[in-house]
Amino acid sequence: MQAFGEAQHPDRLWTVLAVSLVVHGAILSLGVLGRPGPAGDLEQKPIIAKLVRFGEARPEQWLPRRDVPAPEPAPAAAVPVPAPAAPAAPVAPPAANAKPPQPHPASPGNGKGSDALERALSRVRKDQALAARETWGDPSGSAEGTATGASEGDRYLALVTQALQSNYRLPATISEQERLHLLATVVLIIEPDGRVSKLRFEQHSGNDAFDQALERAVKQARLPPPPPELQQRYRTIGLGVHFRV
Amino acid sequence: MNRLVACALALLPAAAFAQRQYIDVGSPDFRPMALALPGFQAAPEALADATDALQTLRDDLALTSVFELLDPRSFLADPREGLSSIRFQRWADVGAEGLVKGAIRRDSQGLAGELHLYDVRAGREVLYRVYREKTARSLAHRFADDITQYYTREPGVFRTRVAVVRKSNGAREIVAFDADGKASEVLYRDATILLLPTWRPDGAEILFTSYRGGKPEIWALRLADRSTRLVVALGELSTGAVYSPDGRQIAFTASVDGNSDIYLLNADGSGLRRLTTDPGTDTSPTWSPDGRRLAFVSNRSGNPHIYVMNADGTQQRRLTFQGTYNQTPRWSPRGDLIAFTARDERKVFDVFVVSPDTGKVARVTQDQGLTNEEPSWAPNGRLLAFVSDRTGRPELVISNPAGDRQHVVTTDADPLGNPSWGPMPQ
Numbered sequence: 099m100q101a102f103g104e105a106q107h108p109d110r111l112w113t114v115l116a117v118s119l120v121v122h123g124a125i126l127s128l129g130v131l132g133r134p135g136p137a138g139d140l141e142q143k144p145i146i147a148k149l150v151r152f153g154e155a156r157p158e159q160w161l162p163r164r165d166v167p168a169p170e171p172a173p174a175a176a177v178p179v180p181a182p183a184a185p186a187a188p189v190a191p192p193a194a195n196a197k198p199p200q201p202h203p204a205s206p207g208n209g210k211g212s213d214a215l216e217r218a219l220s221r222v223r224k225d226q227a228l229a230a231r232e233t234w235g236d237p238s239g240s241a242e243g244t245a246t247g248a249s250e251g252d253r254y255l256a257l258v259t260q261a262l263q264s265n266y267r268l269p270a271t272i273s274e275q276e277r278l279h280l281l282a283t284v285v286l287i288i289e290p291d292g293r294v295s296k297l298r299f300e301q302h303s304g305n306d307a308f309d310q311a312l313e314r315a316v317k318q319a320r321l322p323p324p325p326p327e328l329q330q331r332y333r334t335i336g337l338g339v340h341f342r343v
Numbered sequence: 344m345n346r347l348v349a350c351a352l353a354l355l356p357a358a359a360f361a362q363r364q365y366i367d368v369g370s371p372d373f374r375p376m377a378l379a380l381p382g383f384q385a386a387p388e389a390l391a392d393a394t395d396a397l398q399t400l401r402d403d404l405a406l407t408s409v410f411e412l413l414d415p416r417s418f419l420a421d422p423r424e425g426l427s428s429i430r431f432q433r434w435a436d437v438g439a440e441g442l443v444k445g446a447i448r449r450d451s452q453g454l455a456g457e458l459h460l461y462d463v464r465a466g467r468e469v470l471y472r473v474y475r476e477k478t479a480r481s482l483a484h485r486f487a488d489d490i491t492q493y494y495t496r497e498p499g500v501f502r503t504r505v506a507v508v509r510k511s512n513g514a515r516e517i518v519a520f521d522a523d524g525k526a527s528e529v530l531y532r533d534a535t536i537l538l539l540p541t542w543r544p545d546g547a548e549i550l551f552t553s554y555r556g557g558k559p560e561i562w563a564l565r566l567a568d569r570s571t572r573l574v575v576a577l578g579e580l581s582t583g584a585v586y587s588p589d590g591r592q593i594a595f596t597a598s599v600d601g602n603s604d605i606y607l608l609n610a611d612g613s614g615l616r617r618l619t620t621d622p623g624t625d626t627s628p629t630w631s632p633d634g635r636r637l638a639f640v641s642n643r644s645g646n647p648h649i650y651v652m653n654a655d656g657t658q659q660r661r662l663t664f665q666g667t668y669n670q671t672p673r674w675s676p677r678g679d680l681i682a683f684t685a686r687d688e689r690k691v692f693d694v695f696v697v698s699p700d701t702g703k704v705a706r707v708t709q710d711q712g713l714t715n716e717e718p719s720w721a722p723n724g725r726l727l728a729f730v731s732d733r734t735g736r737p738e739l740v741i742s743n744p745a746g747d748r749q750h751v752v753t754t755d756a757d758p759l760g761n762p763s764w765g766p767m768p769q
Contacts, residue, residue, distance in 0.1 A: 161666040161687045161695060164706045164746065255366050262368045270373035270409035271494035285363065311371075338365035 255337075257322045262339065265315040269307050277343040280308050284316065284339050288332040292321040300338065312341050375411035376494060378404065379439035379463075381420035384446040392454055393447040395479035396486075400443070402523045403487035403501045406726065406741050408748035409494065413439055426459050431466040439463050443490065447479065456482035460490055469493065480526060500721045502768045505728050506530065506540045506549060507739060508761040517551060517564065519765070522721070522728075524739055524752025531564050531571070539583050540564075542765045544590045549763075550574065552582040561595055575608055577615070583627050586610070587634045587654075594618075594628035594637055605639050607654075618656035629674045629681070630654075631699070638662065638672045638681050638699065649683055651699055663697055665704050671717050674699070677724035680744060682707070684716040684729075694718045694729050696744055707746035715740070719764045728762045 156163070272280070282303040287296035297316050303309055316339075324332045380401055385393035404410045418437040424430060426444050434442050442461040447454060453475060460470035470493050476482045481502075488499030504519040515537035517530045530549065531537075538552040538559075549564045560576040561584040575581050578599030585594050593608045603624040607616050619625040623643030630637055634654060641650045646667045652659040663669050668686035675681065680696040687693060692714040694707040708715035712733030719728045727744060730737045734751055737758040742749040753759060 157688075159665055161685055161693075162704055162706055164709050255364070259366050259368060263370070266368055266371040267374040268371045270375045272373070273496045276496075283365070311374075315368075335363050338363050340365055340367045341371075342367060342369040343371060 254322065254325055254328065258337065261319040261321050262315055265318040266312075266341070267315065268311045268343070272305065272307060272343075276305060276308075280305055280343045282309055282312055282341050284312060284341070285336040286316060286321075286332075286339060287334075287336045288321060288324060290323055290329040290333065292323040294319075294321060296336075298336075303341075308341075315341075373409075375409055376440050377413055377438050378410045378441045378443060378490075379413045379418060379434055379437065380404075380443045381415070381418070383444075384426065386448055389447045389449040389454070392449060392479040392482075393445075396445070396447055396456065396483040399480045399483035399523065399525075400445075400486050402525075403484060403499075404490065406523060406750055406752070407487075407491055407495075407499075408726070408743035409491070410441075413437060426457070427468070429461055429466075429468075431461070431463050434461075434463045441490075441494075443486075445486065447482065453477050454479060454482055456486065458486045458489060460493060480521070484521070495725075497723050497725065498767060500723050500726065500764075500767070503722060504528075504765045505719070505739065506542065506763045506765060507730070507759045508537060508540060509755065509757050509759055511757045517549060518759075520739065520753065522726075522741070522752075522764075524741070524754075527753075527755075530566065531569065539761050539763075541585045541763045543586050544588060544766055545769055546766045550584040550586065550593065552584070561593075574612070575615075577606065585628060585630060587630050588632055589634055592634075594630065596626040596628065605637065605656075616656075618652065618654075619659065621659075625650075627671055629672050631674050632676050632678045636699075638674055640670050640672060649681065649697060662699060662702055663704060664702070666695075669695075673719055675720050675724045675744075676722055679724075682718035682720065682727055682729075682744070684718065692716050694727065694742075694746075705745075707742060707744060708749070709746070711749070717761055719762045721764050722767050728764050730759055730762060 280303050281301070282299065283301040285298045285300050286294050287298075289295050294316055297313060299309065303312075323329075380397065383393040383397050401412055405412055418434075418439075421430070421433075426446060429442065429444075431442075440463055442463055444459040444461070446457040449455075454477065456474050456476065458470065458472040458474075459468055461467065462469045470489060472486070472489050474482055474485050476485065484501040487501040491497070491499035491501075501522050503522055505522060506517055506519050509516045509518045514532055514534050516532045517537065517540050519528045519530050520526065531551075533553060533555060536554040536559075540549045540551040542549055547566055549566065551562055551564060552559050553562045554560075555562070556573070556576060558576070559580045559582045561574040561581045563572050563574050565571070574584065574593065575595065575597075577597040579601070580598040580603070581595055583596045586592070587594065591610050593610060595606055595608065596603055597606050598604075602622060603626055604617055604619040604621070605625050605628045607618055608614060618637070619639070619641070621641060621643045623641050624647075625639055625641045625643070627640040628637045629639070636651055636653055638649055638651050640647050641661075642648075643650075644661060646669075648661055648666075648669050649663040649672050650659055651662050662681070663683075663685075666685040666687065670684050672681050672683040675696075679698065679700075681699055682694060682696050684692055685695050693709060693711075694715045695704055696707060697704045707718070707727065708729075708731065712731050714737070715729055715731040715733070717729055720726070721728070725743065727742050729740055729742070731740045731751065732738075733740075734754075737760055738751050738755060739753040739759055739762060740749055741752050
């Protein structure tokens with residue numbers, strides 16, 4: 099029996115190899131004839147999306163605001179208020195007809211003063227409202243959005259981009275001149291749970307500090323699990339990432 | 344086993360011919376390098392100098408925006424460690440990527456300083472310098488320049504000075520500060536109005552606008568002997584003069600017959616020519632670093648905006664379209680950005696930068712006082728100086744162009760204005 103099995107083994111292998119060659123040939127032929135691939139649109143170049151923040155669009159003619167929070171004021175900094183008119187003058191009791199600095203309600207009958215005060219208060223309220231509105235977005239955006247501009251595309255790749263982006267930190271010592279030319283490409287093997295099981299450089303930048311920073315960014319990033327139809331793809335051929343400055 | 348081989352072979356072509364997808368990740372955050380600066384070694388007679396030098400060095404490096412200085416309280420400096428027997432793992436454990444060690448000694452010839460810079464990750468010394476200087480601050484500035492140069496491969500700017508106009512006791516002064524906002528020196532004092540100092544590229548002279556002749560005229564202050572001379576007085580008003588990068592020409596604003604335009608003059612006073620002829624107000628010229636172009640302000644479109652033209656006045660084009668009141672442009676020595684002041688929709692003045700190529704505007708200051716204005720570039724183009732009222736009165740601020748690292752560096756009792764960052768020492 100065993101001898102029979104050993105005798106059969108090579109024949110089966112040859113059969114399988116023959117079948118495999120036929121399958122290879124068929125797929126090659128399909129590729130040559132330019133037939134579309136079977137797995138949806140996997141071969142298309144992805145369009146990266148950012149989640150657009152929900153909100154009113156900032157007028158184009160206005161000067162831009164920074165999305166990042168303003169830096170902390172200097173330790174000795176005071177609240178930015180206009181300097182008092184006469185700081186060196188001794189504090190004197192207010193004159194009988196002097197108006198108090200606080201916005202008390204105007205006395206009835208003083209229509210002119212009341213209007214002026216109301217206009218001033220209105221202006222202050224408007225400025226405060228503008229100052230309070232730190233973020234702008236798009237009326238059709240998402241509450242989870244972070245971008246001011248709009249684009250469409252693959253949600254998963256957008257989330258991967260966002261995860262990598264948030265950990266993409268380079269040494270500030272890299273000079274401006276070097277920054278102009280730095281580019282590296284890595285291939286990430288992504289497990290179905292989103293874990294990066296392997297990172298391989300397809301193209302090094304030539305700057306060790308830059309390459310090391312990319313590795314740190316990938317290690318620190320928490321990628322979302324790929325959608326089921328893409329899990330096999332990212333686990334086998336991986337996802338390429340071009341890191342630029 | 345055979346089945347496995349068969350499956351692998353069947354799947355092979357699909358994997359081989361499936362194209363890998365690529366995504367782009369850009370716009371990184373630039374993370375400052377963590378540096379540890381333990382106390383300098385010094386003999387008893389130089390302890391005060393060592394303290395002064397260390398503080399100055401810390402202040403300088405903090406301004407660069409590329410270093411994160413570890414809080415000295417986060418590590419215990421081992422006095423037995425010395426200057427060369429470094430326990431690198433210990434420094435790595437507290438998060439240091441670089442380690443600066445120094446020693447100061449005083450003798451009959453002045454101060455001598457020794458600088459050692461270590462790469463903690465690599466576990467080796469990467470820089471060693473010895474200097475002689477008159478003051479601890481000078482030593483520290485040299486150290487700071489060397490450390491900056493080593494890491495960024497670009498020259499440091501801590502031996503440069505920033506000239507500002509200070510209103511003091513009814514007079515105006517041109518005052519020069521070190522880049523860290525200290526060691527102020529009054530260069531010139533005038534009882535009349537005095538405005539807009541700018542440096543000659545060799546640092547030997549400062550142009551300024553003065554009303555000493557009864558109207559705005561352009562004067563020059565020679566720093567060697569503090570003498571002044573009239574450079575040009577054209578029409579009803581001449582102001583805002585700037586030397587070309589090669590020092591051979593001066594661009595300025597003059598109002599002749601009520602029309603303010605940009606003019607050019609050879610440095611020796613010859614060759615006056617008019618570059619703009621628009622009936623609108625054209626003012627505030629600034630040179631591109633190659634000397635081939637000028638940016639300026641014009642209200643020819645209704646509101647003041649930044650414009651660019653060739654240095655012969657041709658190809659004038661509008662650069663900014665956002666905002667309604669853009670002024671005080673200053674072209675970066677790198678050439679890639681023009682910094683300017685703009686009033687936003689809340690009537691707050693802030694500092695912005697615009698690319699002269701794309702016109703893309705980015706904000707430098709935001710929600711930091713009511714007025715941030717008059718930016719001036721450091722000679723290496725890595726930092727900006729401007730004045731801000733965020734502390735209650737106009738003080739000098741040093742910032743990176745991104746605006747995420749800003750430092751108020753002066754605590755002057757008198758208001759400061761018109762900063763102009765001087766050139767590298769010759």
